[in-house]
Amino acid sequence: PNLSDDDGLLKFPDDLMIGVSTSAYQTEGAWDIDGKSPSNWDEYTHVKNFTPNADIACDSYHKYKEDIKLAANANFKFFRMSLSWSRILPTGSLENINYDAINHYKKVLNEVKKQGMIPFVTLYHWDHPAIFDKFGGWNSEKMIIAFNNYAQVVFKNFASIVKFWTTINEPIAYCYYEHGKGFLPPGDTFEGRGPYICGQNMLIAHAQVYHLFKKKYNNYNPNSQIGIVNACWNFYPANSSESESAVIAFQYNCGWLSNPIFSKKGDYPDIMKQRIKENSYLEGLSTSRLPELSKSMIKLIKGTSDYFGLNYYTSRMTNNVKKSQSEKWFDDSGVDMTINNEWPMDVAAWLPIVPEGLGDMLRIIKNKYKNPPVYILENGIASDGNRYDLERTKYFYSHMKEMLIAKNRDDCNVKAYVVWSLLDSFEWVARYSQPFGIVHVDHNSPHRTRTPKTSYYWLKDMIHQRALPSTFITPLHPPKII
Numbered sequence: 001p002n003l004s005d006d007d008g009l010l011k012f013p014d015d016l017m018i019g020v021s022t023s024a025y026q027t028e029g030a031w032d033i034d035g036k037s038p039s040n041w042d043e044y045t046h047v048k049n050f051t052p053n054a055d056i057a058c059d060s061y062h063k064y065k066e067d068i069k070l071a072a073n074a075n076f077k078f079f080r081m082s083l084s085w086s087r088i089l090p091t092g093s094l095e096n097i098n099y100d101a102i103n104h105y106k107k108v109l110n111e112v113k114k115q116g117m118i119p120f121v122t123l124y125h126w127d128h129p130a131i132f133d134k135f136g137g138w139n140s141e142k143m144i145i146a147f148n149n150y151a152q153v154v155f156k157n158f159a160s161i162v163k164f165w166t167t168i169n170e171p172i173a174y175c176y177y178e179h180g181k182g183f184l185p186p187g188d189t190f191e192g193r194g195p196y197i198c199g200q201n202m203l204i205a206h207a208q209v210y211h212l213f214k215k216k217y218n219n220y221n222p223n224s225q226i227g228i229v230n231a232c233w234n235f236y237p238a239n240s241s242e243s244e245s246a247v248i249a250f251q252y253n254c255g256w257l258s259n260p261i262f263s264k265k266g267d268y269p270d271i272m273k274q275r276i277k278e279n280s281y282l283e284g285l286s287t288s289r290l291p292e293l294s295k296s297m298i299k300l301i302k303g304t305s306d307y308f309g310l311n312y313y314t315s316r317m318t319n320n321v322k323k324s325q326s327e328k329w330f331d332d333s334g335v336d337m338t339i340n341n342e343w344p345m346d347v348a349a350w351l352p353i354v355p356e357g358l359g360d361m362l363r364i365i366k367n368k369y370k371n372p373p374v375y376i377l378e379n380g381i382a383s384d385g386n387r388y389d390l391e392r393t394k395y396f397y398s399h400m401k402e403m404l405i406a407k408n409r410d411d412c413n414v415k416a417y418v419v420w421s422l423l424d425s426f427e428w429v430a431r432y433s434q435p436f437g438i439v440h441v442d443h444n445s446p447h448r449t450r451t452p453k454t455s456y457y458w459l460k461d462m463i464h465q466r467a468l469p470s471t472f473i474t475p476l477h478p479p480k481i482i
């Protein structure tokens with residue numbers, strides 16, 4: 001778009017909050033301290049002998065005050081974090097509530113508020129008590145009951161302190177990488193079925209917990225909000241005759257779990273139901289590999305998010321294929337997804353840098369789902385470990401610019417933009433090789449020393465000015481300390 005400096009398009013409107021995100025397992029460490037039981041990730045990284053692992057991670061369990069201060073000093077208004085399920089309910093049962101964990105999180109949450117920020121709490125960012133994997137984790141419906149129990153304890157103890165809630169972080173990424181590919185603990189592979197079953201169980205667990213909150217805990221805090229967050233890629237057809245492929249890809253990625261919540265009709269996208277059923281019949285099965293949502297489930301799920309939680313990182317090119325040789329999930333879609341070799345690449349191989357994908361995704365959400373309030377809850381890159389992180393700074397500039405244009409010019413109802421991530425933290429199976437932090441953490445030092453990077457100071461500046469310059473201005477090296 002053609003922008004002049006004075007048309008106000010690059011100003012941060014008053015109703016836009018800028019925040020920063022972390023997650024429990026990726027930062028806390030203290031894996032067996034104060035009554036915590038091993039989580040699925042503790043078990044997995046120990047059995048598989050991950051070196052290094054996340055037993056200490058950033059040691060945020062002990063250093064939370066320093067982390068919160070760092071975030072507050074950069075002018076962030078939102079502090080997004082998650083709670084460790086295996087700390088709060090070590091046996092998974094309501095009979096063993098760990099009050100040491102409750103007290104710990106009370107201290108953390110009160111510190112966030114004391115430092116002038118709003119806590120935004122995720123119940124589930126991929127770590128649960130390891131014992132649940134004995135019955136199949138999210139492939140079992142038992143997980144739905146377990147999640148309800150956990151949510152009840154959390155709400156009872158924290159709903160008077162916390163206003164903003166997310167039930168589950170990125171169900172699709174988790175279900176696909178764990179229950180499809182077996183890349184995550186416990187390493188199940190159940191391609192063609194696992195992700196769909198896991199997705200459905202999470203969707204139902206989410207919806208029940210949403211209703212539980214609205215019924216019993218909504219009044220603990222005025223104007224509380226609760227929702228779910230999905231990771232959505234944007235898709236571009238590889239050639240103009242295949243524009244349909246990008247639309248289908250959207251339905252398999254973002255639409256799969258958004259449609260049941262945000263569309264008027266509810267349920268999974270039609271194209272998904274239709275193709276998976278067809279493929280299942282061709283394979284000689286008598287029912288679809290995609291489980292069905294009954295009428296009452298559709299009703300239960302519809303409308304269960306007060307906002308559209310969006311994690312945006314990247315995009316893909318699409319084209320139609322008859323039967324791809326690749327993964328079952330893409331196979332069912334009949335769409336192949338590739339990386340355009342003109343897109344600059346991040347050090348994380350799945351992350352080509354496509355800022356316009358964020359703007360386009362926001363416009364799609366606006367048009368498809370009646371312009372819901374959107375919280376962008378993650379956006380960032382791994383870049384490298386360098387403290388002069390010019391690539392990351394540019395990434396934030398170009399993505400924030402797209403977001404501001406979508407909001408200020410196209411009236412997309414964006415309410416928050418949250419950076420992933422505050423710290424260089426445990427990046428799941430990539431260990432510490434993909435540092436997403438705006439603050440460097442020295443993982444070789446027992447002190448886990450924190451040092452803000454250039455992007456940290458740049459963001460601090462932008463949030464203070466509440467506007468972006470019309471072109472990117474390269475920050476000084478070394479970072480300017482403000």
Ligand code: PNW
Binds near residue numbers: 436
């Ligand atoms: C997110 N993909 O997951 C998670 O919410 C974070 O915990 C994680 O640290 C962050 O991304 C960076 O990896 C994703 O393949 C996993 O597109 C995979 C994808 C996207 C996000």
